[in-house]
Amino acid sequence: MERRDLLRWLARVAGIYAVRGFAPADLLVFGNAVHRGAGSVTTEPGHVERTVLIAAERILPGATEANVGGFIDKMLADWHTPEERGRLLAGLSDLDARCRASAGRDFVDCTEPDQVAVLTSLDNEVTALRAGPGSERANQHWFAMLKFLTVYGWCTSETGMRALGLHPAPWRYDGCAPV
Amino acid sequence: MKSAEFDAIVVGSGMTGGWAAKELTELGLRTLVLEAGRPTLPEQDYVEHTPPWKMPFRGLGDRRAVAARQSIQSRSVSFDELSHVFWTDDVENPYSTPADQPFLWFRARQVGGKSIIWSRQVYRWSDLDFEANQRDGIAVDWPIRYADLAPWYDRVERFIGVSGQAEGLAHLPDGPFLPPMALNCVEQHVQQRMATKFGRQRILTIGRAANLTVQHNGRAPCHYCGPCQRGCITRSYFSSVNATLPAAQATGRLTLRPFSIVHGLITTGNRVTGVRVIDAKTRTERQYTGRVIFLCASALESARILLNSGLANSSDQVGRNIMDHIKWAGASGEFDGWTDRRVIGERPNGIYVPRFRNVTSRFPDFIRGYGFQGEAGRDGWRGALRAPGIGQALKARVTDLGPWSMSFWGFGEMLPRQENRATIHPTLVDAWGIPSLHIDCRWSENELAIHRDMNVTAAELLESAGARSIEPSRSGPSIPGGTNHEMGTARMGRDPKTSVLNKWNQAWDQPNLFVTDGAAMTSSACQNPSLTYMALTARACHYAVEQLKRREL
Numbered sequence: 142m143e144r145r146d147l148l149r150w151l152a153r154v155a156g157i158y159a160v161r162g163f164a165p166a167d168l169l170v171f172g173n174a175v176h177r178g179a180g181s182v183t184t185e186p187g188h189v190e191r192t193v194l195i196a197a198e199r200i201l202p203g204a205t206e207a208n209v210g211g212f213i214d215k216m217l218a219d220w221h222t223p224e225e226r227g228r229l230l231a232g233l234s235d236l237d238a239r240c241r242a243s244a245g246r247d248f249v250d251c252t253e254p255d256q257v258a259v260l261t262s263l264d265n266e267v268t269a270l271r272a273g274p275g276s277e278r279a280n281q282h283w284f285a286m287l288k289f290l291t292v293y294g295w296c297t298s299e300t301g302m303r304a305l306g307l308h309p310a311p312w313r314y315d316g317c318a319p320v
Numbered sequence: 321m322k323s324a325e326f327d328a329i330v331v332g333s334g335m336t337g338g339w340a341a342k343e344l345t346e347l348g349l350r351t352l353v354l355e356a357g358r359p360t361l362p363e364q365d366y367v368e369h370t371p372p373w374k375m376p377f378r379g380l381g382d383r384r385a386v387a388a389r390q391s392i393q394s395r396s397v398s399f400d401e402l403s404h405v406f407w408t409d410d411v412e413n414p415y416s417t418p419a420d421q422p423f424l425w426f427r428a429r430q431v432g433g434k435s436i437i438w439s440r441q442v443y444r445w446s447d448l449d450f451e452a453n454q455r456d457g458i459a460v461d462w463p464i465r466y467a468d469l470a471p472w473y474d475r476v477e478r479f480i481g482v483s484g485q486a487e488g489l490a491h492l493p494d495g496p497f498l499p500p501m502a503l504n505c506v507e508q509h510v511q512q513r514m515a516t517k518f519g520r521q522r523i524l525t526i527g528r529a530a531n532l533t534v535q536h537n538g539r540a541p542c543h544y545c546g547p548c549q550r551g552c553i554t555r556s557y558f559s560s561v562n563a564t565l566p567a568a569q570a571t572g573r574l575t576l577r578p579f580s581i582v583h584g585l586i587t588t589g590n591r592v593t594g595v596r597v598i599d600a601k602t603r604t605e606r607q608y609t610g611r612v613i614f615l616c617a618s619a620l621e622s623a624r625i626l627l628n629s630g631l632a633n634s635s636d637q638v639g640r641n642i643m644d645h646i647k648w649a650g651a652s653g654e655f656d657g658w659t660d661r662r663v664i665g666e667r668p669n670g671i672y673v674p675r676f677r678n679v680t681s682r683f684p685d686f687i688r689g690y691g692f693q694g695e696a697g698r699d700g701w702r703g704a705l706r707a708p709g710i711g712q713a714l715k716a717r718v719t720d721l722g723p724w725s726m727s728f729w730g731f732g733e734m735l736p737r738q739e740n741r742a743t744i745h746p747t748l749v750d751a752w753g754i755p756s757l758h759i760d761c762r763w764s765e766n767e768l769a770i771h772r773d774m775n776v777t778a779a780e781l782l783e784s785a786g787a788r789s790i791e792p793s794r795s796g797p798s799i800p801g802g803t804n805h806e807m808g809t810a811r812m813g814r815d816p817k818t819s820v821l822n823k824w825n826q827a828w829d830q831p832n833l834f835v836t837d838g839a840a841m842t843s844s845a846c847q848n849p850s851l852t853y854m855a856l857t858a859r860a861c862h863y864a865v866e867q868l869k870r871r872e873l
Contacts, residue, residue: 200710201718212378219376220383260710268708280706289705292718296701297372297379305701305719308371314544314665316504317658320721 190214191249192233197291199256204291207301212294213287225286232283236263264288326352326575327868329595329610331582331625334433335850336837336857337616338560339476341568341576343861344614349868350573352608353565354580354597356617357408357429360436360561366551367402375401396426396804398437398549406430406437406549412751416758423759424801425620431578432561434618434804435850437549440530440557440668441693442482443847444473448491448679453843456687459641459736460813462842463823466493472855479567480558480854481536483669484528492674492847499533500526501542501669505658506696506724510785511671517784522676522777527693529669530558539563546666557668580606583754584629585613585833592631592833598752612832612864612873615810616857619838620742623809624757626820627744632810632827632835637820639743641736641808642759643844646767648795648802649774650692650729653787658724663697670695673728673781675846677773686769690732690846692778698722728781729793730774733846734767736808740800761800771797805849807838825860832873836860 186194193213197204204210217226233248236259240248244255251259263284270279279285295301302308327349330340337353344351372378381401386394393399393407408427417423428434447466454461470493477495486494503511503526511524531542539562540554548557555562568574579600586594586607594609615622623639626632673692677683699722707717740761748756763771775792782790813819816828825840827833836857838849845852867873 200714202712202715215376216380220380257711264708264710271706271708285706288710292701292705292714293378293380296705296718299371299373301701302371302373310369310543310545311665312543312545314502314663314667316502316507316663316667317661318664320660320662 188247188249189230189233192236192247193287195249195256196233196236196260196287197294199253199260200288200291201295203300203304204295207295207298209291209294209298212298213290216290221286228281229283229286232287235283260284324593324609324611326350326608326610328352328612328614328864329354329608330614330616331595332356332433332616332618332621332837333431333565333576333578334428334560334616334618335435335438336853337433337614338435338564338568339854339857340614340616340836340861341560341574342564343858344865345568345571345573347861347865348573349612349865350575351568352575352577352610353568354582354595354608355429355431355433355576355578356581356600357431357433357578359578360431362551362553362555362561365405366553368545368547368550368552370402370550377401392424393426395424395799395802396437398439400547400549403437403547403549406432413756414748414750415756416745416748418760421760421762422799423761424799424804425757425759425806426801426804427618427621431565431576432559435559436551436561438559438804438850439848440548441672441848442477442480442484442528442530442851443672443674443691444493444495445469445845445847445852446491446493448675449843449845449847452688452845453736458687458843459738460811460815460818460842463812463814463819468823469852469855469859472859473851475858476851476854479537480530480563481532481539482528482530482851483526483533485525487523487525487674489523489674491679495528497528498536501529501531501533501667502526503671504663504667504696505661506655506726507671509655510696510726510781513785514781518676521680522673522781524671524673524781527669527672531668532556537563542668544665544667546668548668581752581754582617582625583752584625585631587629587631587830590830592830598754600752603752612834612868614857614861614864615833615835615839616837619806619809619841620757620759622835622837622839623742624744624755626810626835627742627757628755632820632829632833634829635816635818635820637738637811637818639757639809640738640741641811642740642742642761642800642806643734643736643808643841644761644798644800645803645805645844645846646690646732646734646763646771646797647729648798649732649771649778649793650694650727651775651778651782651790651792652725652727653779653782653785653790655696655724655726655785655787659721662721667695676777677770683773685773686766688733688735688766688770688846690730690770690774692728692730692774692781694726694728696724696726698724726782726785726787728778730770730778731803731805731846731848732767732770732774734844735764736811736843737764742809759801763797763800768797805838805844807841807844807849810835810839811842812840813842824863825856826863834860834864
């Protein structure tokens with residue numbers, strides 16, 4: 142997605158999904174990371190980006206080290222539909238609303254136990270949906286999207302694949318190897 | 321008459337075109353191979369070792385580009401973020417189907433064709449298959465029997481290299497196999513339990529794969545990296561690029577011309593004298609002349625060329641009798657135990673359960689049969705992508721190997737039926753102005769009965785092996801074409817009134833025209849068909865050259 146299109150789209154989404162509490166500048170930073178030359182620009186991450194990075198680390202410890210944020214950024218910019226992106230961003234806004242209601246501050250400013258608590262309750266909502274009829278609905282939940290991107294992003298990163306014992310390739314087959 | 325520019329012209333450079341090129345050039349013919357797509361350069365185009373983190377979408381594919389240009393091709397099981405370049409562009413290559421009956425036409429246009437992206441499973445047919453139509457009074461009888469093809473199976477297998485286990489089954493004949501790939505622990509267990517329960521009636525063997533397990537004809541053994549559909553820089557699996565085309569090139573008699581889309585054939589009297597080609601890049605037309613023509617463009621493309629040329633069709637059988645294999649039935653189950661064992665490496669092959677229905681006794685629900693492919697393994701992280709929990713608990717689940725499970729998925733025979741037919745669309749053309757196909761192909765009750773039975777017997781096999789949580793497939797039947805085993809559109813037969821080709825794959829109507837791809841098939845059996853296409857091609861080439869020498873073509 143071109144930067145120009147991204148700006149236009151974010152402006153629209155901010156209206157449609159009422160992404161409360163995020164200044165336009167915050168919204169712009171996330172989604173742009175992929176367009177920055179690596180290391181060429183040093184900008185403080187915006188609110189949405191920080192929210193995603195911390196949430197990803199809480200979902201799967203090690204996500205930050207594996208640059209899962211960069212993967213999520215790329216997927217939101219160039220893979221997901223505008224509707225899906227909007228749903229995820231609206232969900233992040235809802236995350237802050239929940240945190241403000243329960244702890245009086247945004248997600249990024251919460252204590253780690255508070256962050257874990259709110260993410261756990263979201264995960265439980267998804268699990269409940271999954272137990273009901275139509276698990277596709279569960280996968281469409283914004284938290285299920287974020288969690289999938291986090292887990293998939295980690296497992297397909299170099300760090301993750303090394304940790305999983307999948308990289309480097311063994312160049313042989315053993316169908317009954319000791320664990 | 322002006323002398324021909326080439327002794328032979330081969331249309332297509334894939335599975336069968338490569339074989340025609342090799343055999344014809346080695347027998348002394350100056351041979352032109354026409355390929356509709358681009359050249360394939362292994363050093364540049366084979367990308368099987370690219371790790372996920374170097375792919376923009378980590379293997380999930382460029383969703384928007386796929387939706388725009390490859391919505392049909394992307395439904396192939398071996399289509400992925402990198403291998404997508406080996407399939408055609410659906411916008412440039414349209415076709416139509418009835419509104420209520422889709423057909424998946426997977427197509428490849430580059431040097432190597434679909435031999436780059438095939439699943440490499442190779443099984444001989446037997447007289448159980450070659451006699452089937454006659455036995456059942458279905459369609460027409462094959463004009464050949466296993467004995468006619470056996471030496472050609474030998475020839476093809478010796479060249480391409482097939483790893484597998486000899487089993488001594490009359491209905492799935494053995495070949496000169498390279499050492500088999502290994503079964504993993506759970507597959508060995510299931511094999512033993514099946515033997516106890518079913519004896520020789522239902523056996524489990526390692527897949528017979530055109531993947532090398534030892535050095536063979538200058539090609540290196542498989543190194544178990546996994547994604548064969550992205551190419552193979554060590555040439556360890558058979559493709560025309562990896563083996564037959566280099567052999568043809570070595571004779572000095574091969575002319576390979578990519579970007580050459582065959583519009584139609586040119587005739588004088590009952591002889592085909594050449595081909596009319598559109599250059600894919602310049603869109604200009606060219607003609608090439610040859611003494612003998614081999615259509616190896618794939619079953620539906622070859623039928624399209626014949627229909628667009630108005631040739632070889634006095635029987636009105638060209639385009640008819642489309643067959644595929646019905647799939648998406650089977651079962652999965654989990655196994656307790658072996659938690660201290662794991663699989664290392666990516667075996668490009670699974671297990672095979674040869675056909676057991678209607679082999680020695682008659683099964684009441686349907687005629688013909690099916691085989692199972694499958695494998696056992698531990699789900700690992702892929703099984704944890706939607707797992708509940710967050711934090712260290714989720715990390716533990718993601719890094720855990722998970723339980724062992726095994727799946728069987730069936731491939732069932734499809735009967736030839738005249739009404740399953742491709743015709744030239746009255747108005748639809750491809751990006752080069754060549755009339756496209758309208759494809760109308762439906763399963764009959766016999767295939768649907770096979771599909772139902774595959775669910776039942778796959779579950780039986782798992783149950784016999786002591787699996788738990790056995791789940792039969794919830795998927796309905798595959799969409800016709802979806803197995804990419806389309807065949808039958810210019811069938812061989814014994815009578816020019818009811819078939820397109822004689823027992824040498826030679827057109828009854830135009831004796832110097834041969835069709836040796838899947839179009840030639842008179843029935844579909846249930847085995848993966850490429851090996852039989854290759855054997856038929858080699859056999860037809862030798863016949864054609866003998867006839868040329870005797871000046872009978």
